Amino acid sequence: MTTLAADREIEHLMTLHPKGFDLSLDRITRLLERLGSPQDRLPPVIHIAGTNGKGSCAAFSRALLEAAGHLVHVHTSPHLVNWHERYRLAAEGGGKLVDDDVFAEAIARVAKANQGQKITVFEILTAVTFILFSEHPAEAAIIEVGLGGRFDATNVVERPAVSVIMPVSLDHEAYLGDRVEVIAAEKAGIMKRGCPVVIGAQESETALEVLIETAERLDCPTVVYGQDFLAFEENGRMVYQDEDGLMDLPLPRLPGRHQFANAAAAIAAVKAAGFEIGHRAAERAMANVAWPARMQKLTQGRLVDLAPKGAEIWLDGGHNPGAGVVIAEALAEQEEKNPRPLILISGMINTKDQSGYFSAFKGLARHVYTVPVSKSDAGVPNDELALRATDAGLSAEPVGSIANALMLLRDSWDGPAPRILIGGSLYFAGAVLDENGTPPT
Structure with a gap:
C-alpha cells in the first residue's frame, strides 16, 4: 500500500499546526459544523476511554461484531507504523485499513474546511474519522479516545450506543492531573445522559467510585466488572458470566490474564450497545482477535x-x-x-x-x-x-x-x-x- 499521498497531506498539516494536545471541544465542534456534522450520521458508536486496555477492548469488540457478521468501522490511536492504521473501514469478511487515496482526499477536504483556523493535527485527523465513518456503510463504529475523555476530540458523539471506561490509573499527568480520582472524572466525561455505560476492571476503588457516581448522576444504565459481569479461567478455558448466564470460551488469543477482563468488557459493551453475540461467534472472536504490539x-x-x-x-x-x-x-x-x-x-x-x-x-x-x-x-x-x-x-x-x-x-x-x-x-x-x-x- 502506498502511503505517499496521505503522508504528504499530514506532513503539510504538521508545518501549519502545533504538535501535541490542546484539550478543548470548541475547535473540533466548529470544524465539524463546517463539514455538515458527520459525527451525527454514524452507525451505533462504542466509545472507549481508559488509561490501559482501550485498544484491547476495541480489538475484542471488533472481533466479536465481525464474528457475528456485522460490518464495523474502528478508530484507534496512536498508530504504530502508518497513519492509516488509525482508520479501519468496514468490509465484507473483515475491516480493512483505509486506502491511501481515500484517506488523502478526506484529509484535504477537512483541512480546506478548517480555513486555516487554529487547530491541532489530532483534531483534524479526528474529523477525518467522522467523515470516513459517516460516508462508508457500517453497522457499528468503535471509537477509541485519544487522551482523557471529557475534552478529547472524539467526545462530540452526543448519543453513543455505549460508553466504556477501561482501567484508570496515572498517565498523562501534565494534561489530566496527578490524582486518580481526577483522571477518572476526565475519563467519565464520555458518559452521556441516559446512554449505556460499561465500567471495566478498576484497580483503584477511588476511580471506581467516581465512575459509578458519574454514571448514576447521568441516569446511565450501567454494568460494572466484578459486580454485573466478570471473566475467569477454568480448566484451560475462559468463562464469561453476566446476568444472562455463562459462556464457556477458549482462552483469548491475546496472552496475559489481564486480557480476560478486557475481553469481558468488550462482550458487555457489545451487548449493551444492542448487539446479540451468540456463543459460536464469541468463540470465533476469542480465537481470532488480534492487536499488534500488545504482547x-x-x-x-x-x-x-x-x-x-x-x-x-x-x-x-x-x-x-x-x-x-x-x-x-x-x-x-x-x-x-x-x-x-x-x-x-x-x-x-x-x-x-x-x-x-x-x-x-x-x-x-x-x-x-x-x-x-x-x-x-x-x-x-x-x-x-x-x-x-x-x-x-x-x-x-x-x-x-x-x-x-x-x-x-x-x-x-x-x-x-x-x-x-x-x-x-x-x-x-x-x-x-x-x-x-x-x-x-
Whole structure:
C-alpha cells in the first residue's frame, strides 16, 4: 500500500499546526459544523476511554461484531507504523485499513474546511474519522479516545450506543492531573445522559467510585466488572458470566490474564450497545482477535533473525506503571509454563514514569538494554533510561539500537534460549515493527 499521498497531506498539516494536545471541544465542534456534522450520521458508536486496555477492548469488540457478521468501522490511536492504521473501514469478511487515496482526499477536504483556523493535527485527523465513518456503510463504529475523555476530540458523539471506561490509573499527568480520582472524572466525561455505560476492571476503588457516581448522576444504565459481569479461567478455558448466564470460551488469543477482563468488557459493551453475540461467534472472536504490539509474539522478520537462536520475543507498547504490572504478570505466567531467562530491550519517552514502569519487572528480568526511541522527539536518552532502570533495582546498560541490543545479546549469550520483551513505548513498538518488516495490516 502506498502511503505517499496521505503522508504528504499530514506532513503539510504538521508545518501549519502545533504538535501535541490542546484539550478543548470548541475547535473540533466548529470544524465539524463546517463539514455538515458527520459525527451525527454514524452507525451505533462504542466509545472507549481508559488509561490501559482501550485498544484491547476495541480489538475484542471488533472481533466479536465481525464474528457475528456485522460490518464495523474502528478508530484507534496512536498508530504504530502508518497513519492509516488509525482508520479501519468496514468490509465484507473483515475491516480493512483505509486506502491511501481515500484517506488523502478526506484529509484535504477537512483541512480546506478548517480555513486555516487554529487547530491541532489530532483534531483534524479526528474529523477525518467522522467523515470516513459517516460516508462508508457500517453497522457499528468503535471509537477509541485519544487522551482523557471529557475534552478529547472524539467526545462530540452526543448519543453513543455505549460508553466504556477501561482501567484508570496515572498517565498523562501534565494534561489530566496527578490524582486518580481526577483522571477518572476526565475519563467519565464520555458518559452521556441516559446512554449505556460499561465500567471495566478498576484497580483503584477511588476511580471506581467516581465512575459509578458519574454514571448514576447521568441516569446511565450501567454494568460494572466484578459486580454485573466478570471473566475467569477454568480448566484451560475462559468463562464469561453476566446476568444472562455463562459462556464457556477458549482462552483469548491475546496472552496475559489481564486480557480476560478486557475481553469481558468488550462482550458487555457489545451487548449493551444492542448487539446479540451468540456463543459460536464469541468463540470465533476469542480465537481470532488480534492487536499488534500488545504482547505480540514476533516469530519472523529482520530483527528476529538477529536474536539468539531459539529466543522467544515479545513486543508490547505499554508505557506506564499500570501497564508494566500487567505485562510483568503476563510474562510471569509464561515463566511458570516455560521457564526462560527474561531480558528487556526498552525505549521510553520523557512524559512517562520510567522507574515506575521498570519496577514491575524487579525480580523477574535478568538484564535491561536501553535504546533510543527513533520515532519521537521526546525519547529518553538511552544512558538516562538505564539509570531509571537501575533506580528500579534492575541491571541495565545503554546500547545504540534494537539491532545492536539483539546482536550483543546473541554474541554474549550462554545458557537456555532467553525470553525477550521489547517495549516501553508505542512509538518504540512501532519502530520495532517497521524495522522488523512486519507492520500492522
